[in-house]
Amino acid sequence: MKKLAALLSLAVALFSVPSWGADKTVVKLGMVGRPDIAPFELAIHRGYFAREGIEIEPVMATSGQEFAVALANNQIQVASGVPNAALFNALNRGIDIRIVADESHVGDASDRIVSIMVRSDLMEEGTVKGPADLKGRTIAEGPLPGQYPDLLFHLLFERGGFTEADVKITHLAFPEALAALASKRVDAAFLIEPLVRQAEDRHIARVLVTAGAIDPGAEASILQYSSAFAQQKDAATRFMIGYLEGVRAYHDAIFLKKDRDAVIAILTETTSLKDPKIWQEDMFRLCDLNGRVDVGDLKRQAAFYQAQGTLTGAIPDIDKYVDARFAEAAVQQIGAR
Numbered sequence: 001m002k003k004l005a006a007l008l009s010l011a012v013a014l015f016s017v018p019s020w021g022a023d024k025t026v027v028k029l030g031m032v033g034r035p036d037i038a039p040f041e042l043a044i045h046r047g048y049f050a051r052e053g054i055e056i057e058p059v060m061a062t063s064g065q066e067f068a069v070a071l072a073n074n075q076i077q078v079a080s081g082v083p084n085a086a087l088f089n090a091l092n093r094g095i096d097i098r099i100v101a102d103e104s105h106v107g108d109a110s111d112r113i114v115s116i117m118v119r120s121d122l123m124e125e126g127t128v129k130g131p132a133d134l135k136g137r138t139i140a141e142g143p144l145p146g147q148y149p150d151l152l153f154h155l156l157f158e159r160g161g162f163t164e165a166d167v168k169i170t171h172l173a174f175p176e177a178l179a180a181l182a183s184k185r186v187d188a189a190f191l192i193e194p195l196v197r198q199a200e201d202r203h204i205a206r207v208l209v210t211a212g213a214i215d216p217g218a219e220a221s222i223l224q225y226s227s228a229f230a231q232q233k234d235a236a237t238r239f240m241i242g243y244l245e246g247v248r249a250y251h252d253a254i255f256l257k258k259d260r261d262a263v264i265a266i267l268t269e270t271t272s273l274k275d276p277k278i279w280q281e282d283m284f285r286l287c288d289l290n291g292r293v294d295v296g297d298l299k300r301q302a303a304f305y306q307a308q309g310t311l312t313g314a315i316p317d318i319d320k321y322v323d324a325r326f327a328e329a330a331v332q333q334i335g336a337r
Contacts, residue, residue, distance in 0.1 A: 025235040026055045030067040030079030033060050035194060035273040036104060036221065036285060037080065043246030045266050052238035062173075063143065067224070071097050077229035078239060082221050085146030085310035088302045091321055092313045096227035098323040099298070101240065101291035103221040106211045113285050114148075114211035114220060115196045116156060118188045119181055123206045128187070131160030131209070138168045140177040140189035146310030148220060149190035151301060154308075155214050181205045194273050197282045219297045230323060240291065240330040247287045248337060254283055289337035291327030295319065 027049075031037045043049050044056050059076050061067060065086050067079035072095040080103055081087060090097065106114060122128040128137075134157070142149030157163055172180055177189040182204045191199060199205040211218065223243065229236055253263035264279045273279065298318050305311035 024053045024055050025232070025238070026057060027078055027229070027235075027239055028057045028059050028076040030059045030061060030070065030076045032063060032080055033272060034192075035267070035271045035283060036192075038267050038271060038283070038285070039243065039246035039250045039287065040080075041246075041270040042249045042263065042266060043242045045270060046246070046249060048245040048249075049239070049242035052242045054235070054239050054242055065144070068095060068097065071095075071224060071226045074226045074228040077226050079224045080221060081224045082147065083219050083298050083301050084144075084148065085305040085308070086144075088305060088311050088316055089313070091316035091318075092311075097321065098225040098227060098230045099222050099293060099318075099321050100225050100230070100236075100323050101223040101243065101327050102219065102288040102293050103223045104285050104287050105220055105294065105297075106216055106218040107284075107286045108216050109210055109213040111212040111284065111286065112196055112207060112210050112282065113193045114152070115191055115207045116152065116188060116209050116211075117181065117191050117196065117199055117205035118208045119184060120203050120206050121184075122187060123208070128208065131156050132162070134160060134188055135162045135166045137187040138170065138185070140172045140180055140186045141169050142171060142177075142190045143173045144171055146305055146308065148218070148301070150308060150310075151218075151304050152190060152211055152215055154304070156209060159214065178204065193282050193285075194275070194278045197278055217294060217297065219294050219301070222293060222298075223291075225323070225326075230326075233325070233329075236326050237329040237333075240326040241334055244289070244291055244327070244330050244334060247291075248289055250285075251287070251289060254279070254285075290331050291324075293322055293324070295322050298322070
């Protein structure tokens with residue numbers, strides 16, 4: 001009964017009509033239930049959206065891929081998403097999704113938010129010392145084929161002097177990958193924080209290499225608008241202002257320790273990560289403070305998926321779908337950082 005009620009609630013959220021009132025705009029916001037929704041939660045609970053006349057109706061999912069059809073039909077107006085083969089295939093099918101801002105990107109080698117981890121026993125006994133030692137092993141390459149973990153492992157295998165054909169690849173959701181490392185069903189896995197920290201604390205796995213060590217600057221997630229919402233330029237800009245204020249509040253608290261305790265109190269209450277210590281020590285997630293998207297990197301990722309075969313047609317005209325107007329207009333009002 002609980003599952004049925006949840007499905008009915010999601011259906012109501014998707015199919016009810018958004019309000020475009022003079023005093024406020026109701027925006028259905030698709031979010032994935034992980035700690036990386038932190039800037040959205042700050043913008044909601046600190047009133048940044050409300051100050052811009054935006055009322056948020058959250059629509060939760062387990063994967064950003066679930067939002068493509070809802071965005072295409074304007075059942076939701078904004079969504080968190082990732083640049084992957086499914087998105088590029090959707091664009092090739094004429095689904096008009098606008099990529100409007102950076103939501104996260106890979107930092108330098110010290111950025112552990114995205115990491116490739118290896119079982120602790122294999123590293124401690126010296127069996128795996130570097131990329132070359134993964135040849136012939138079982139690898140958990142993220143939840144689905146055609147996503148960023150495939151690209152990151154491809155780059156790692158190149159460093160090791162072998163290819164995907166030389167390993168056994170499985171696809172598991174991130175919590176399942178952590179469990180598979182613990183049970184020794186896989187030897188290495190792509191993990192994200194806070195699972196990276198949890199794997200180390202529980203002596204399950206250790207970081208072999210961070211994403212930033214081999215692919216710095218890569219676009220990891222992006223903010224997307226429906227085509228219909230993008231046509232509402234005033235409302236879409238006001239949403240962007242609230243969003244970027246949430247991004248900046250997160251950055252200032254986590255990186256600069258400004259108002260950190262108050263911010264972390266909100267995040268431990270509103271997200272799935274309840275440990276303040278992990279927020280303080282490990283959640284250094286990078287997002288462009290002005291919303292700028294690395295278009296060149298999106299094209300690079302699309303080219304990889306085409307070569308991989310998960311992007312089944314031509315590389316879409318990505319320039320057509322990246323729409324910087326809203327971030328630029330927002331920055332004009334709140335200032336550049």
